[in-house]
Structure formats: structure tokens, C-alpha cells
Amino acid sequence: MIPDLFHYLENPIFANEILLTNSTQNSTINNVAREFKTVVKLPEPNTVIVTIQLSNNSTSDRFARQNQEDGNEFSYTNADRWRERFPDCGGLSQSPIDLRPLDCTRLNSGVTNLIFTNAYAPPQSIELINDGHTVRYVFHWAAGQVPRIAGGPLGTDEYIPHEVHFHWTNGHFGGTEHAIYGFRFTMEMHVVCYNARYDNLAQAMNFPDGVLVLAQMFQKKFLFGERYHFLQLLPHVRRRGSRISINYLEHLFTLDQFLNVNRFNRNFVTYMGSLTTPPCRERIRWIINLIPIKISRKAMLLFQRIEGNEGFIENNVRPLQPTNGRDCFVNF
Ligand SMILES: [Zn+2]
Numbered sequence: 383m384i385p386d387l388f389h390y391l392e393n394p395i396f397a398n399e400i401l402l403t404n405s406t407q408n409s410t411i412n413n414v415a416r417e418f419k420t421v422v423k424l425p426e427p428n429t430v431i432v433t434i435q436l437s438n439n440s441t442s443d444r445f446a447r448q449n450q451e452d453g454n455e456f457s458y459t460n461a462d463r464w465r466e467r468f469p470d471c472g473g474l475s476q477s478p479i480d481l482r483p484l485d486c487t488r489l490n491s492g493v494t495n496l497i498f499t500n501a502y503a504p505p506q507s508i509e510l511i512n513d514g515h516t517v518r519y520v521f522h523w524a525a526g527q528v529p530r531i532a533g534g535p536l537g538t539d540e541y542i543p544h545e546v547h548f549h550w551t552n553g554h555f556g557g558t559e560h561a562i563y564g565f566r567f568t569m570e571m572h573v574v575c576y577n578a579r580y581d582n583l584a585q586a587m588n589f590p591d592g593v594l595v596l597a598q599m600f601q602k603k604f605l606f607g608e609r610y611h612f613l614q615l616l617p618h619v620r621r622r623g624s625r626i627s628i629n630y631l632e633h634l635f636t637l638d639q640f641l642n643v644n645r646f647n648r649n650f651v652t653y654m655g656s657l658t659t660p661p662c663r664e665r666i667r668w669i670i671n672l673i674p675i676k677i678s679r680k681a682m683l684l685f686q687r688i689e690g691n692e693g694f695i696e697n698n699v700r701p702l703q704p705t706n707g708r709d710c711f712v713n714f
Contacts, residue, residue, distance in 0.1 A: 477655030
């Protein structure tokens with residue numbers, strides 16, 4: 383049987399594409415191919431993606447309703463008014479902010495670098511989701527292979543990566559949420575993690591030491607070839623509300639494949655802020671690498687062709703928030 387397939391058929395809000403993996407029998411694949419209109423074969427043998435064509439209207443309506451139920455209905459065109467529906471968005475410790483590393487204090491504890499454990503272990507599966515605001519890679523870790531992040535400003539607390547998502551615009555600059563001396567690069571990646579003392583991200587959100595976000599900036603350059611394999615799957619979640627489940631080894635990306643953990647430790651800044659989307663919950667620990675990584679023009683086009691709630695997602699960046707005298711620390 384194909385559990386993923388039936389899961390998505392029962393929950394057609396998100397049904398656009400399904401990844402059938404190596405355990406799927408060829409005869410089943412052929413049956414599925416007859417049922418649905420598009421079958422995309424991936425380069426690996428026995429791996430196919432099936433696209434289910436639902437009528438656009440019913441998909442959008444149901445998706446809009448789901449969004450409303452989840453409190454997921456907000457727009458970047460009126461980010462200054464989020465506080466009317468989500469009071470925390472008007473708080474005094476909001477993110478993103480303009481980073482001024484030379485004004486920050488140097489971390490002076492014994493260990494200033496982060497300590498990554500299991501950063502090279504593949505997850506059991508990854509769900510790739512277009513939620514109408516961004517694309518999210520949600521990890522499901524196998525017991526014993528769960529990555530953990532500690533050290534630096536985290537001390538002995540250990541954090542587990544829950545998901546990776548991105549913020550960008552349609553330009554060369556202005557796409558990072560955090561700025562450095564007022565300058566914003568092309569794109570910002572957020573690795574959202576929760577404290578290992580809690581069961582999951584939702585529970586951790588209720589505690590002041592619950593949530594950590596690691597941020598990496600990208601700058602668009604002329605590049606030949608592409609070093610980020612996780613980008614290959616983006617076209618499969620182009621449609622708003624689409625979701626695929628990835629469990630083929632080739633696409634089970636490790637934490638290090640998103641975030642080069644050795645490089646990340648070189649220059650970072652840390653401060654206490656908030657989620658950058660409603661409900662803008664505060665008491666979020668931010669650790670941001672200050673040196674952007676290069677990304678190709680072609681890769682950025684993949685992001686800029688993702689369909690959101692208002693056409694292509696061409697701007698999912700929250701305006702800068704006042705620092706209100708908050709402390710910041712650097713590890714260099
Ligand atoms: Zn984010």
C-alpha cells in the first residue's frame with residue numbers, strides 16, 4: 383500500500399503532488415498514473431511524483447478556509463497593521479531588526495561557538511510545504527539521529543531543528559529580513575528549532591527558553607552549477623497549498639546541507655526577538671550568521687515562481703522593527 387497517497391487523498395486540501403518511493407511496486411505506479419494526470423519521473427529509479435489535478439476553485443477555497451482556521455491569514459502588503467489582529471506584533475522585542483555588530487558585546491563564556499551534534503544525519507522524512515507565505519521543509523527525525531544544537535549563547539540547553547523556510551523578494555537586495563547596517567541581501571533562510579526539554583515546537587512556544595531560530599543570509603551572484611540540492615524539489619510545491627512527502631534517501635537533506643555548520647560558527651550575532659510572522663510571538667532566541675552565502679540567479683528564480691496567497695511570492699519580508707535598546711552579542 384502507499385500510505386502517503388491515501389493520506390493525501392483523504393486530505394485533499396494540500397493534494398497536488400505525491401512522492402512515491404522505492405518501496406512502491408511498479409504495478410501500483412501504473413495504476414496511479416492512470417488515475418492522475420501528471421506523473422513526473424525523478425532521475426532515481428522507481429521514484430515518481432504524481433500530481434493530482436484538483437479543480438482550482440475548490441483547492442483555493444478550502445485552502446483559504448484552512449488558512450483562516452489556522453490564523454494563517456495575513457498579508458505583507460499591510461505588515462504595519464498586523465498588530466490590530468495579533469497584539470504581540472506591536473510588542474517591544476520584535477524581529478527583524480537592523481544588526482550593528484560593532485555595537486554588540488562579545489560573548490565571554492567559556493564556549494563561544496555553537497556545538498552541533500548529528501548535523502550530518504539524514505531525517506526519516508521531510509515534508510515540503512507551500513503554505514502560501516513561504517516554502518517549508520519540515521523534518522521528521524529518527525530516534526537516535528536527532529540533531530542537537532548547544533553551546534555559545536545556548537549554554538547546555540539543546541535545541542532540535544523543526545523546519546527550514548525562506549524569506550525573499552524579487553530583487554537583488556532587500557530580501558533578507560534582518561539588515562546589517564541597514565543593508566539587506568537577497569534571501570534569508572530560517573532554521574526553526576525547539577528546546578529538547580519540550581516535546582515539540584508547539585509546546586516549546588509557551589516557554590521563554592523554548593524556541594531558537596538560526597538565520598543564514600544569501601546574496602545572488604552569477605554562478606555556474608548549483609550547490610544546494612534541496613532546491614531541486616521546489617518546482618513540486620509551486621502551487622499554493624501543495625505539499626509533498628520526501629522519503630527517498632537522495633532527498634533526505636541533513637541539517638548541514640541546509641546550513642553549513644562549520645561555516646555558520648565563524649561570525650554570528652545573537653539577540654532576543656520574535657517570530658517575524660503573525661502572531662509575532664516574542665522570547666525567540668535569534669542567532670544570525672553575518673556573512674552571506676552566494677546563490678545563483680537561477681535558484682532565486684525557483685523561489686520567485688512559487689505561488690502564494692497573492693500571486694507569485696515576490697516579497698515575504700517583514701519591515702525592520704525598533705531595537706528598543708535590546709542587547710546583542712557576537713562570537714568574534
Ligand atoms: Zn522566517
